[in-house]
Amino acid sequence: MNQELVTAYQPADIEKRWYAFWESQGVFEATPGSEKNPFVIVLPPPNVTGSLHIGHAFEHTLQDAFIRRARMMGFETLWLPGTDHAGIATQNVVERELAKEGLTRHDLGRDAFVERVWEWKATYGGRITEQMRRLGASCDWSRERFTMDEGLSRAVRTVFVRWFDDGLIYRGLRIINWCPRCGTALSDIEVEHEDVEGELVTFRYELADGSGSISVATTRVETMLGDTGIFVHPDDDRYRDLVGKKVRHPFFPERDMPIVADPGVDPEFGTGAVKGTPAHDPLDFEMGERQGLEKVNILTGTAQINENGGQFQGLDRYAARASVLKELQKLDLVEAIERPYIHAVGHCYRCHTEVEPWLSEQWFVKMKPLAEPAAEVVREGRIRMEPERFKKSYLDWMDNIRDWCISRQIWWGHRIPVWYCGDCGATFASLEDPHECPKCSSKSLTQDPDVLDTWFSSQLWPFSTLGWPDETEDLSYFYPTTLMTPGYEILYLWVARMIASGLYFMGDVPFKEVYVHGIVRDFQGKKMSKSLGNVIDPLDMVEAYGADALRFSLASGAVPGNDTNVSEDRIEGARNFANKLWNAARYVLLTIGDTRPSQVGDSLGLTDRWILSRLDHTVIEIEDYLGEYNWAEALRVLYRFVWSEFCDWYIELSKLSPDEGATRAVLVEVLDGILRLLHPVMPFITEELWSKVRPDAGSIMVAPWPQAVGRRDTDSESVMERFQDLVGSLRRLKVDHGIPQVQRIPVRIAAGKWRNELESMDSELIALGRLEAVEFVDEL
């Protein structure tokens, strides 16, 4: 640690050294039951497949900053890290790997495939947490968790069985969102709607009795293969006489296709008559149920026309779309084609394939009874949500919630703990793998083949990671956690469900405050993506500018609820700031001799009182901004204080009296305060400098967070303001009069170098109305 101070700050070695030191000292580790108050953040677990991208870096910087500040404020601090098994995403990754070997998961079989995923996890799963260390994340790695850990899996099962037994989990035949590429159902919020150019085809069905026809419109004309009726609105006079009649299907003349009236139809849209496809459209399903329509499924799991599609069997959905249209045209049934027709189509959030509404048997969680209390705690403020506006969208969503489809037809994940008895037909959920049917004692049991939605386990994260369902010391001390800092894109997918399940199983909220942040965009405000080539890799930035610089620039963009843009320029600016601090500290250390912080006496000069007052002011302002989670403003204040006040003025003025005790004491006192205020965001450089400023004080990580200590001094502030104003005027005058420009004019004035000249400029000073202030120069 006794490395020579060099001119430019060199972060690389320092960062590595201090992180290793912190880990070795165990300063990240929390102790339950301590007398301090707990301050807890559970890390939103990144996908185990992930590598650290700039969004993670941003979120982790914020969390680390909150954690580090809390630690300095004297809280028992826990930042609990971990990763998510990310069902579909991880399975996709490993399947892609298999594909390179010319294999599919079916070639391996279920057990071998799952084994293979575990191997993958063992090899690559630690990458992202390794990268977090480079950023300086002060996580308690001794408590690191994975959503498929033994303990967390037990939590998942416990929850499933409880909800199953409480009637909150049920199985049903429903229209769900099916991803034909992933071969699995998706929940509604895993579907991303996007406008696409399609076509709106209007065609007609001839009435069976030959008395006319009825026209319908659709964007997916191939689904007419599954049509089993026509819906019209009961009050629609146009069709009143047709209700009860039948139409003839052009490809399946034997099919029974009644025209029925249902209030679900919007008479304003299209022709006001809807082709009824109960197996491939949610609304049609619902109306079909009411009207007793037959359900004809025409698609395979890979979105090809199945045996119900007659002559079209074997075509994929898009080929079938064209082919059916062509055949209808041949039959002269097509009345209009609107093309392009822009409409929203759902896409898989994992692979971006168009999702198909598909009829299948799935497991669901009944959300209404869970959502109501979860809405209540936010509505009444037991969970504070910042910025406030997210509260509204959260509540709207919760008030209109629909059931959650939790079964996935993949292999990687928590297997659904439900068994079917081959003898008595019983269906039951079980905590332990059963040996026999609890009803008839039959041994002929089959487990449900599906696994649970990955979010089913992540919703339990705030308590499953602390040991639940066991009553651990961690759980009772650290739950509820303190702060959750999600991006707004994950509010429904994750935050809402954590609140619901936390209330249900823990009887308390999972966290007390939610600070919603935006997403990171590039310097032009565009979303970062590989295809745009605008991705900034945080590790490259750490390499080039240091972790502190990256952290500072990210945190400076953290305006609550707003998206934040990063650019290399900004990071470079932050690096320059680190360097500025480094050099200022270098000057201070060279100047102060043996003087150390906390030696400020009573006999202080104007400038001493001024900078101490400004420091106090800065502390107060920062505290105010952080109270509203506003790191951006807090850091702006600090940046200004360090650069424009401490460096530009106080250090320069200190050169008048570098040998005075008061000067030395104040220099190091202010530096000490700056280091502590900056530590949450720039942990490395501050620790390094701290070790020089206070070699005997231990790590800055546990140094006390600065408090305002009543040094506000408005007199000195107003005098200095006028003085700064005066010096500015003098400098301008010198430029205007062609007098050679000088820097640090206060120093020279005091040194007498410019005194005569300045005095000869009285007339100009009078003209400027600044003359009175010259006295302050003399004072110095």
Add this chain to the structure above:
RNA sequence: GGGGCGUUAGCUCAGCGGGAGAGCGCUUGCUCGACAAGCAAGAGGUCAGUGGUUCAAUCCCACUACGCCCCACCA
């Protein structure tokens, strides 16, 4: 179809009832004893438009225009 956000200096963004700001970029001048990753001096804005509230509006309200986002089973 609902809901939300934004429009401030060339660029990216803070600010938000009485002074229009920062970083980067630009111009000019500086090897002075912490720092050229620096210092100093500058140029550059009818704070999107219109109307209203107010003694006072970039800031509050309404409408308009243009962007963006979220939610949504209009076939």
